[in-house]
Amino acid sequence: MKTSKFGDKLSSVEEKINARLDKFNDKIGKRIFTARASAIVVTAFMVCVGTGIAHAQTTAYEVLYNGQSIGYVKDQSTFDNALGELQQKLSKEYGNDNVIIADDIKLKPARTMGEKLDVDQCAETIYNAGVDVKLKGAAIMIDGKAAIQTDSKETAEKALNDFKKQYAQVEGATVLSSELKQNVTIDEQNVEVPDAKNYDVTMSYLKEGNEITAQTTVQPGETDGNLIAANRGTTVDRLAAMNADKDLNALKEGDVLNTTQKSPVLTVVTIVEKQYQEEIPFETEEQPTDELMTGEEEEIQKGENGQKDVDAVFTYENGQEVGKEVKSENTTKEPVKAVKRVGTKEAAAAPVSRGSISGSGQFLIPTSGLVGEIGRPGGGSSNHSNGCAVDILNSYGTPVYASAAGTVTRASSFGGYGNCIEIQHEGGYSTLYGHLSSIDVSVGQTVGQGEYIGGTGSTGSSTANHLHFEVKIGGVAQLIQDYIPVSSGAYV
Numbered sequence: 001m002k003t004s005k006f007g008d009k010l011s012s013v014e015e016k017i018n019a020r021l022d023k024f025n026d027k028i029g030k031r032i033f034t035a036r037a038s039a040i041v042v043t044a045f046m047v048c049v050g051t052g053i054a055h056a057q058t059t060a061y062e063v064l065y066n067g068q069s070i071g072y073v074k075d076q077s078t079f080d081n082a083l084g085e086l087q088q089k090l091s092k093e094y095g096n097d098n099v100i101i102a103d104d105i106k107l108k109p110a111r112t113m114g115e116k117l118d119v120d121q122c123a124e125t126i127y128n129a130g131v132d133v134k135l136k137g138a139a140i141m142i143d144g145k146a147a148i149q150t151d152s153k154e155t156a157e158k159a160l161n162d163f164k165k166q167y168a169q170v171e172g173a174t175v176l177s178s179e180l181k182q183n184v185t186i187d188e189q190n191v192e193v194p195d196a197k198n199y200d201v202t203m204s205y206l207k208e209g210n211e212i213t214a215q216t217t218v219q220p221g222e223t224d225g226n227l228i229a230a231n232r233g234t235t236v237d238r239l240a241a242m243n244a245d246k247d248l249n250a251l252k253e254g255d256v257l258n259t260t261q262k263s264p265v266l267t268v269v270t271i272v273e274k275q276y277q278e279e280i281p282f283e284t285e286e287q288p289t290d291e292l293m294t295g296e297e298e299e300i301q302k303g304e305n306g307q308k309d310v311d312a313v314f315t316y317e318n319g320q321e322v323g324k325e326v327k328s329e330n331t332t333k334e335p336v337k338a339v340k341r342v343g344t345k346e347a348a349a350a351p352v353s354r355g356s357i358s359g360s361g362q363f364l365i366p367t368s369g370l371v372g373e374i375g376r377p378g379g380g381s382s383n384h385s386n387g388c389a390v391d392i393l394n395s396y397g398t399p400v401y402a403s404a405a406g407t408v409t410r411a412s413s414f415g416g417y418g419n420c421i422e423i424q425h426e427g428g429y430s431t432l433y434g435h436l437s438s439i440d441v442s443v444g445q446t447v448g449q450g451e452y453i454g455g456t457g458s459t460g461s462s463t464a465n466h467l468h469f470e471v472k473i474g475g476v477a478q479l480i481q482d483y484i485p486v487s488s489g490a491y492v
Contacts, residue, residue, distance in 0.1 A: 062110040063122065065129050066103055071117045072110065079107050082122035089123070090133055098136040098152050100190060103129075137191035140202070142182050147265060148205050149189075151196040156186045159202040164268050167319050173272035181267035181317070208262040213242070218255040220413035225249060232259045270316045273327075280306030282335040292343025293368045295398030295456070303338025306331065363403045363483045364450055366433060367467045369394030371490045374480060388477035390486055393466040396437055398456035400467055402447045403431045403484075411439050417468065418460020421453055430475070434468035435459050 060072045061079060073079050083105070090099045105126060117125060138153040139146040140160065150156040168178040197205070222228055225248030229236045240248055242258040251257075282303035292298060309330045315323035372391035373384050384391075406425035414420035417434035421441060424430045437457025441447060458465045471483045486492060 060110055060112045060116055061107045062112075063117070063125070064104075064106045064108055065126065066105075070125050070129055071122065072112050072114060073107075073118075073122055074116045076107065078117070078119055078122060081119045082117075082126065085119060085123040086126055086131075089127065090131075094133065094135075094193060096135055096151055096196075100134055100136050101126075102132040102134045102190065105131075134190040134192060135196045137189065137196045139187045139189055139191070141185045141187050142265060144183070146187070148197055148202060149191045149195045150202050151191070151198055153186060153188050155197075155199050155202060159199055159206060160184065160186070162203065163206045163266060167268035167270055167316065170270060170272045170274075170314070170316060172276070173274045173314070176271045176273055176313070178268060178270040181269050184266065206266055207264055209265040211260045211262055214259055214261045216257050216259050218251050218253055218257065220253050221415055223251045223253065225251065228257065232261075234260060264318055267317050270319075271313065272316070273311070273313050275309070275311050277332075278308055278310050280308055280331065280333075280335045282306070282337050284338040284340065286340060286342045288344045289341045290343070290345050292341060293345045294343050295368045295394050296343035297395070298341040299338070300341060301337070301339035304336035306335030307333040363431075363471065364401060365392075365484050365486065365492050366403045366431075366469055367392050367394060367398055367400045367456060368492060369398060369456070369466070371486045371488055371492055372466060374486065374488050387479050387481065389468060389470045390480045390484070391466045391468055392456075392486075392492060393464060394456050396455070396457060396465045398465075398467075399452055400433055400436065400454045400456060402449055402451045402453050403469070403471075404429070405449045406430070406447065408441045408443055408445045408447060408453075411441055411443050411445075413459070416461035418462060419454070419457065420460075423447065423453075428474050430472045432468075432470040432472065432477075434470075435462045435466060437465075 060074055061076065062069055063071050063073060063079065073082070083101075086101070087099065090101070091097050135151050137149055137151050138156040139149045140156050141147065150159070164178065164180065169175060216228070216232060218228065222231070225236050225239060228248075228251070229239045232239070236248065239257065239259060242260070246255070246257065282305050284303060287300070289298075309332060311327045311329075313325045313327060314321055369392045372393050374387055374390050400421075402423055404423070404425050406423040406429075408421060409424045409430070410420055410422035412420065414434070417432070419434075419436040419439050421433045421436065421439060422430055423433075433454065435457055436459065437455040439454050441453045447453060456465055456467050462468075469480070470477045471480060472478060480486065
């Protein structure tokens with residue numbers, strides 16, 4: 001019994017102790033929970049704040065144009081695609097696929113809270129910044145110097161090849177070599193758009209080169225400005241501008257004018273070999289005879305050219321022959337010489353009715369032949385109209401002699417007279433010889449009476465071989481029959 005009561009009391013005490021312990025643990029547990037909860041809340045808050053910052057400042061790329069910021073893009077691919085789009089736009093604008101952007105455009109990693117550009121916006125922003133555009137072209141270098149810039153390497157190559165090709169073949173010949181005379185290279189480089197020449201402009205330059213100023217002398221019968229301009233490949237206006245100190249309507253023979261000329265900047269040297277047939281000219285044997293008058297000829301045997309086979313090497317520069325070397329010749333037909341009799345009988349001298357020339361006291365009839373026109377009815381400006389000139393007809397090349405001793409004052413083409421000689425004599429006299437086939441004296445030369453000076457011809461305003469002859473005093477033509485005894489239709 002005692003034991004039982006004691007045990008009961010012990011159990012009661014144990015229960016009380018446990019109850020107190022439970023109450024204590026409850027208090028402690030609530031404090032621990034509160035602390036843990038607070039930590040969780042703080043952690044959650046920090047996470048939320050961090051997330052907000054991350055959203056507000058994300059990783060991006062800053063677009064720099066020549067060192068200046070012009071915007072942001074989200075990634076490298078946006079920038080690359082924008083440059084590709086800009087390239088296409090510029091190529092279309094300039095009509096050339098070799099367009100390049102010469103400015104410094106870079107990407108720089110950055111963080112931004114601002115708006116980011118998409119592909120189209122980025123391309124447009126760079127374009128509006130005023131990008132410096134060049135072409136990926138080339139320069140044609142001639143002997144180490146840049147001659148012309150092209151819009152592409154392909155343009156330079158094609159122009160050079162086509163220029164060489166036009167002179168690389170010679171009809172009927174075997175080409176041994178064809179090369180440029182100059183040292184020519186192509187240098188790839190970025191070219192300013194205005195300086196980049198297309199194929200047509202490049203070819204024109206290679207063929208004609210740059211215009212350079214040259215000088216030209218006014219030739220006989222060429223005193224008209226329009227004619228000079230046409231003969232020099234220019235215009236009257238341009239010729240006038242280059243010669244502001246001269247009146248193009250009052251030019252005279254021998255005047256020097258400024259003009260322009262063009263020439264290729266490149267030379268294609270082409271060496272070829274030809275096999276061909278060539279005529280061998282026949283020789284002419286002359287047999288003098290006094291049975292014929294001077295200037296008369298009589299054919300005895302007709303000449304005939306021979307023929308030969310030739311093997312030769314030719315050198316051409318831009319299609320023009322500049323050299324020839326014969327390797328072999330083989331005569332296949334011998335020539336037949338011509339034989340003719342040549343007259344030696346001289347024309348008789350005619351007395352002078354006025355004055356004395358060089359002490360001779362007479363003028364000579366200057367050639368032989370049929371006397372044609374002396375007087376021409378109807379007047380006009382010709383000296384024939386008043387009997388102050390005579391035409392003596394004979395074959396081409398008939399010798400013409402000085403009518404009197406004197407000094408040659410003209411030996412050139414002279415308007416309608418064609419090839420003309422004038423000789424000044426003593427006493428203010430002079431004689432004129434027109435339409436000559438050849439001139440065999442020079443200005444300033446002294447000639448004797450009866451000395452050979454040229455040949456009968458049909459140059460200038462002429463329709464047949466003849467000599468036009470005048471005697472002048474003080475430059476004024478005189479009645480021809482006062483000086484030499486000639487009459488129309490007579491043979492002299």
